[in-house]
Amino acid sequence: MKKRYGDQLFKAIAYIFGCSIIAMLGLMVWEMFRGSSFALDKYGLGFLFSSSWDPVTEEFGAWPFIYGTIVSSLLALVIATPISIGIAVFLVEVAPKWFRDVVGFLIELLAAIPSIVYGLWGIFVLGPIIREYIAPVFINTLGKFIPFFAGPSFGVGIFTAGVILAIMIIPTIASISREVIMVVPDAQREAALALGATKWEMIRTAVLTYSRSGILGAMIIGLGRAIGETMSVTMVIGNRPEVPDSIFDPAYTMASVIANEFNEASSDIYLSTLIEIGFLLFAVTLLVNIFARFLVWTTSRGIQEAK
């Protein structure tokens, strides 16, 4: 009797914890919806596509922030993906075991650096490097034909934000990709080698093909992190609420505008607008994460079936 009582108590407590997550999520959505309802009523759907941001006359539009968030995150993904996959393949297929552990540990350490440190490094080191060395290369070649790469660069802007974000999401993508590549059955590798494939051909046909949707999931989890990242981006993106013409122009993201303006947002509509941007950001991140879970789930199921 006594034992059963303890079990039931445990079960009840466990249920409370489990449900608390759902309750918290629900409460968050509800609170943000309530907080933003004033702005939702006033601006409607047009809020998403308007580019005006004027706190004095209280004209608000979210498009520059949505654009800045999407472009900086995609840029980060484009830079980070090849590097991360390279790291993962190297660690699993090429590196000797002792080296694998050291590098693996260092990559995870990279994920532990606080984002404000990345931001400071961005202002004082990366910004000047991009202004002096990297941007001129693009501006003098591609920039001559494509306005999207035109100058001048002052070291802060959407490109710098993309690079900082890329560095921040490499640990995420690389370590998940490594896990995914490690579960590729050795039989696959051996079969490819037995058919006369070189090591690169084996990696390309047997390993990467087998793990591609898992890697895609890793990319999307990285993208989710890039979308929500606030502090380091705020410090290097330039905070200009305009849709940028060039990749070196200052821009703005949804997370940054909340961090910057929430403290001093005094009027009701201003505050409500910022909460609506938070709501949008929440929705985007949630969707991206659900998509990623779904992809990773498909891969792991595929592997189980193969066994």
Added chain:
Amino acid sequence: MKLKKIGVLLFALVMMFSLAACGSSSTSLKPEGDKEAGASGQQKPSGEAGLLNGAGSSFVNPLFSKMFNEYSKEHTDVKVNYQAIGSGGGIKQLTAKTVDFAASDAPMKEDEIKAAGGNVLHIPVTLGGVAIAYNLEGVKDLKLTPANIADIYSGKVKKWNDPQIAANNKGVKLPDTDIFPVHRSDGSGTSHIFTTYLNKAAADKWPKEKVGKSIKWDNVGTGAKGNEGVAGQVQNTPGSIGYIELAYVIQNNMTAAQVQNKDGQFVAPSLDSVTAAAQGGLANVPEDLKIELNDQPGKDSYPIVGTTWALVPEDLGMDKAKAEKMLTMLQWTVTDGQKYASDLQYAPLPKELQDKCVAQLKKVKVDGQPVLK
């Protein structure tokens, strides 16, 4: 076995408490839209009589920390807890009656005072200059007119060797490079002072729609977060210019431009020239002490100067003993406490203004009775 059980129970308890704690703190972020807190009547801020809670301007925070620390050494029964959450945040907390006093770099607007329910007294506590720092190799004494600054920040003057800048800088070799203006990206009292100044001194180039704590900037330059962000950006970007609190510029040894004042003189920012501006402004101090110190007369007056006010409701909803402690403390802040200002690069209040502040504090009432004698 038993030990394990106890451990599990303890763990469960800890988790429950932490959950409960999360739940109760989440209510603080209520939007201003629902006025339940205000409607439920005279809510008295909690806490014992000796603990005073304040919130607001981050500009005044270093000075307040020093002052309150010194004050508590002399008056061991009083502790002041000041949170530098920004001027707007301070006003919000004062309206919600979660703090005893607030501090702001901009005077409260009419509708904000209305929302607070009853008049709110503005008591100047310190003066601050806003310096125009720049990064231009080889140029030490840059002179700028208000029109120059307005043109630079609205993108009309784009190069350093523009004839309009060169006109005030005879004999200075200005380079043919782009100007990169840096402004604050976060809502800030410094932006309020700077934009108010431009509107006052160059009204034809800087309209009223561009005055505020955060405004719609023209499509030039960049926004950086906080004084440290603007300072960092200016120090790092050749050709840049930015407006920064004077204390920051002095502490970081940055080069700042001389700005033309109302008398046509070019004055470098310093504690002396800021105090001179306050002297110049004393002639016409309004009754409610919402003084505007930008662009004051006097040949030594630095033109870009702002005030930080302590905000106290005229009708205090707290018990008399506590009210007395708070008002005595604030009285000390605007008089004896001013001696700590210069060390921290704040300009002390002139004597005449101090007297007016004390007179203002004497207006505060509890239940219709004045508190300070």
